[in-house]
Amino acid sequence: MGLKIAVYGATGAVGKEMLTILEERLFPAEEVFALATRKSIGRELSYGDRTLKVKDAATFDFSKVDLVLMSAGGDVSRAEAQKIAKAGAIVIDNSSAWRMDPDVPLIVPEVNADALESRPKKGIIANPNCSTIQTVVALKPIHDRARIKRVSCATYQAVSGGGQAAMDELWHQTRAIYVNDPIEPDALPKQIAFNVIPKIDVFMEDGATKEEWKMTVETKKILDPSIKLFSTCVRVPVFVGHCVAAHLELEEELSPEEARDILREAPGLMLIDRTDEDDPMYVTPIECVGEFATFVSRVRSDPTVENGLAMWIVSDNLRKGAALNAVQIAEVLLNKGILKA
Incomplete structure (x- = not known):
C-alpha cells in the first residue's frame, strides 16, 4: 500500500509547486489530496497527467492520510497543525509558526x-525560511572544512516570496508604468516595479526586520549556534529566484580554489563560477527557475577580514526555498522508515 498525502494550501504558488515536485520526483504516493479554503472547493489542479479537485480543508478527515505538506500561512498552521498531527499524520509545515519550537525539528x-x-515529538517538522535554506546549503560544506565564525548577508528576494498577490502586484505595476496608470502599493509596502524595498516582514525593536531575524536564528538552529549571522533582506522586482551575497569570516584559512573544490562536491549545490572575461560564468535568478539545485558563483577572497571568503548564492525560492525542501524532508522520513503507509 502506498502513502496517502494531503497538500494543504494547494492553490497557492508553493502548494502548486509541491504537487509538481511530488510527481517529478516520483514520490510513492498512492493518493494525493489537494486542500484549500471553502471558496476553492471544486477547483481543478494538475498533478502530473492527472487532475485533482480541491477539497475543503476545514472538513477533511486527516486520519486517512499519512503525511500533510502544509503551506497555508502561519495563523492556519498554529491553529491546525497539532490537530492534524494528533489525527495521525506527520505535518511538514512551510510557515514560520513552528520553526523555533524546541520540540519541532527545522530541517534542510x-x-x-x-x-x-524518529517521529517528531509533536508530529510536526518545520521547513525553514526560503533565504535561510539556500544559504545554509552553501555554508555547510565550508563550515565543515574551515568553521564559520561570522556571516554577513545581503539578500535579493523575488516577489514570489510574498505570495501570489505580490507577484500580481509586480505585474500590474510594471504595466501601469508603461501605460501611465497610477500605482498604489497594496501587497508590498512600496512600489516594487523598477524599485527595490529593504523591508521584508515587519520591523522589530532593534531595527531589523523579522525576515532578517529569521535568517539569524534559523541558521543557528540548523547549522551551528555559535555562528554569528547578520543580514539585510531586500525585495527586488524579480518574479522567481532569491539571491544571497554572503561574506564569511572563517576560523581557518581557505583559498577560493579549495572552496570551489569543496562546493563542487557538496550535495544539493551546483558551482557555476568562472571569471574569464571572454567567457564568464555566474548564475542569475532567471537561470535558476525550475531547477532543484542551489547555485554558487563568484567565490573569492574577502581581504577585509582575516580568513574572509565571499560567494553569490542563487536558488528557485518556490522550489528549494519551499516546496522542494518539504518533499526532500518527506523523502528522508521515508528512507529512514519514520514515514510508513
Missing part, C-alpha cells in the same frame, strides 16, 4: 537530516 536535508531519527 543536505545540512541536518540526522536531526530526524
